[in-house]
Amino acid sequence: MDRTYILSVPEEYQDLAREISMVSGKIYSKAVNFFKRIQAKGIHVSRKTFDQYMEWWLHQKSFKLHSQSKQAAYQQFWTAYQAYLKKLQKAKEKGQDTSKIRPPFRNKKYNKVVFKKSAIHFKDGDLILSNGKEQAPMVIKGCCLKGAPKYAELIFHQDKKKYYLHIVVEVEEGKIENTAGVMAIDLGVIHPMVCFDGRKVLIYNGGILNSKIRYRNKKLGEFQQKLSKCQKDSRKFKELLRAKREVLRRVNNQIRDVLEKYTSYLVGYCIKNGIGTIVLGDLKGIRNGARHGKVPNQKIHQWMFRRVARRIEEKAEFVGIEVKFIKENGTSQSCPVCGSKNKPENRNYECKSCGFRYHRDGVGAINIYRKYTGSLSLVVGLLACPTGVRYTPHLCCPIEWNIHPVGKTA
Known part of the structure; x- marks a missing residue:
């Protein structure tokens, strides 16, 4: 690789x-x-x-x-x-x-x-x-x-006003031992990833990511409004267009940074805990015929589940972790204990048949795990409360490893 x-x-x-x-x-x-x-x-x-x-x-x-x-x-x-x-x-x-x-x-x-x-x-x-x-x-x-x-390529970085060398090297793909574990991942709009490995649920907080997407939408709307009032190809029009591209470039880089750190942390967690298979919910076609209103439709169409899934696949392949996709129809509504259907309210799930209560996205990840492994029921007493991973600029992997296809060396 x-x-x-x-x-x-x-x-x-x-x-x-x-x-x-x-x-x-x-x-x-x-x-x-x-x-x-x-x-x-x-x-x-x-x-x-x-x-x-x-x-x-x-x-x-x-x-x-x-x-x-x-x-x-x-x-x-x-x-x-x-x-x-x-x-x-x-x-x-x-x-x-x-x-x-x-x-x-x-x-x-x-x-x-x-x-x-x-x-x-x-x-x-x-x-x-x-x-x-x-x-x-x-x-x-x-x-x-x-x-x-x-x-190697010598490229001028416009944002830094300096020349940088991009050196491509060939490295051996890493392999991990004790890969019997399975990690199920439920990709969501509010939380980009919610994972379950058979023991506990791990929620990757989407607050920072969603705030950056909302900021991008806000600035894009402001620039579009100003551009509509200017004559095309005029001096003011070109200045606004350059400013718009610069703002979008910076925000998109920040969004990419969040996703890269989250996916690297995820694969590092899998290596540390002997996870050999990652199971993702197949969301193909979820945008087709979306009719939920203006704001929900915008969130669905800006949902970066394909981008997240692709980065997980690339990084998992690098260390020898297998990635599988399965249909996730009804996984957020089925009770993992008794199997009955219940519509969740807000971010909470409560089963009206057996009284099981848990985080809504956590239930989705648990059901994807059950669907792949064939487990019939869940022992509630062994299920721990969900834990969270919050983005910070210096978020590190649980272990030291070289995973990024694009890395920076001082």
């Missing part, structure tokens, strides 16, 4: 990073201009002809960049152009309007620099990125990577 380390480029190499990024932009722009001229003449160009022309053109120049990085610069355009052709073909097959599908014919002053495996070296714990024979290499001292580097 691949893992990406994000390393800050030292200040002494920021100017060099900007320089080689500009070189990469010139090569990319040359590829764009070449295709523009060829397309205007109605000539079809193969990949071999394209590569030969770009290699001939680069041979005439003396760019201070590694040869593999030069190739990667114009190959980025070829990849983008092929993606454009596939998208155009799909639109034609479906009979859709293709006028808005534009080819990637935009020149770039700056472009990301790709360092392939031949340009990456390790020496005495230092990461050395070669820029060719005529240019000094970029040296990142004290770099600790847990795996063999496959390639």
